[in-house]
Amino acid sequence: MNNLKKSIWFFDIDDTLIDTAGVNEIASEGIVEALEEKYGNEKSERIKVQFNKIFNTILAGYRLNKDSANANNQELLDESNSLLEKVANSQKLVIKEWGKYKKWSREVFIKLAMDKVGVEPRKAYVEGAAESYWKELTAKVSFFSGAIDLNTRLVKNNRPIFLITSSDARLQMRDDGQFLYKPEYSKKMKTKRIEQLRRRGLEYQGLSIGDPEDKPTIEFFKKAISLAENCLSKNLDLKNSVIVGDSYEGDLETPFTKMGFGMAILVRKNQTKLIKESDNLYSVGNLMDILKIFSES
Numbered sequence: 001m002n003n004l005k006k007s008i009w010f011f012d013i014d015d016t017l018i019d020t021a022g023v024n025e026i027a028s029e030g031i032v033e034a035l036e037e038k039y040g041n042e043k044s045e046r047i048k049v050q051f052n053k054i055f056n057t058i059l060a061g062y063r064l065n066k067d068s069a070n071a072n073n074q075e076l077l078d079e080s081n082s083l084l085e086k087v088a089n090s091q092k093l094v095i096k097e098w099g100k101y102k103k104w105s106r107e108v109f110i111k112l113a114m115d116k117v118g119v120e121p122r123k124a125y126v127e128g129a130a131e132s133y134w135k136e137l138t139a140k141v142s143f144f145s146g147a148i149d150l151n152t153r154l155v156k157n158n159r160p161i162f163l164i165t166s167s168d169a170r171l172q173m174r175d176d177g178q179f180l181y182k183p184e185y186s187k188k189m190k191t192k193r194i195e196q197l198r199r200r201g202l203e204y205q206g207l208s209i210g211d212p213e214d215k216p217t218i219e220f221f222k223k224a225i226s227l228a229e230n231c232l233s234k235n236l237d238l239k240n241s242v243i244v245g246d247s248y249e250g251d252l253e254t255p256f257t258k259m260g261f262g263m264a265i266l267v268r269k270n271q272t273k274l275i276k277e278s279d280n281l282y283s284v285g286n287l288m289d290i291l292k293i294f295s296e297s
């Protein structure tokens with residue numbers, strides 16, 4: 001499958017098209033902005049510092065777990081696991097209804113940061129701070145090299161483009177400190193965030209979000225395919241479908257090995273050239289290098 005003219009494109013967004021993880025600390029300034037009137041600048045700064053500590057520790061633990069050769073950093077893993085236990089403990093109702101908790105909810109991290117600093121978390125401020133964080137993140141996040149150029153070239157070639165992305169886990173806090181997950185609300189908030197990328201030059205026909213079924217389940221990808229088929233008013237030939245993402249397990253493995261997508265492309269932030277990993281599986285740093293795989297006839 002390397003005929004550009006027949007290709008149909010599915011892109012992950014966060015850390016594939018835009019540098020979401022890279023802008024976390026900058027986005028956390030939004031938390032201070034939202035809270036300082038209520039809690040004062042000094043406490044709000046401390047809440048921000050705790051928020052970043054929680055986010056970075058859980059992210060580091062997640063990356064260590066994925067890279068088992070590195071899993072001897074026991075101290076960091078223990079710290080990350082004890083934070084995750086707190087994250088889970090504030091989602092008893094989510095676990096009861098949905099069978100699992102949401103690991104990356106910024107609302108939960110903010111609430112835990114407030115606990116740590118010793119201010120009473122209130123629903124309006126927890127959710128307001130999360131909203132301000134995501135707003136700041138959306139305003140400040142940058143596209144990766146080649147992302148917009150590739151998008152423009154695909155549009156010029158009349159290629160269908162669909163964005164498929166995980167839930168932001170926009171949870172709602174109750175007065176007792178427990179969180180609720182309402183998929184429609186969470187989805188609405190993420191749609192708003194992603195739609196703003198259009199103004200910065202990203203074009204696409206459809207957006208599929210992981211609320212409630214999320215990556216890497218087959219249901220998540222089936223939902224995206226149905227959306228594409230509706231948009232295009234025809235059945236997709238998955239052999240002509242390309243999936244692009246920054247995580248093999250999260251983004252690529254299910255569509256590529258279980259559903260028959262014709263090509264999978266892994267985006268690695270610091271990679272300098274196009275690498276053929278195996279048949280129809282490639283990795284790139286600059287997204288424009290993807291076009292080298294395709295012929296235009």
Ligand SMILES: [Mg+2]
Pocket residue numbers: 012013014015016245246247
């Ligand atoms: Mg991603």
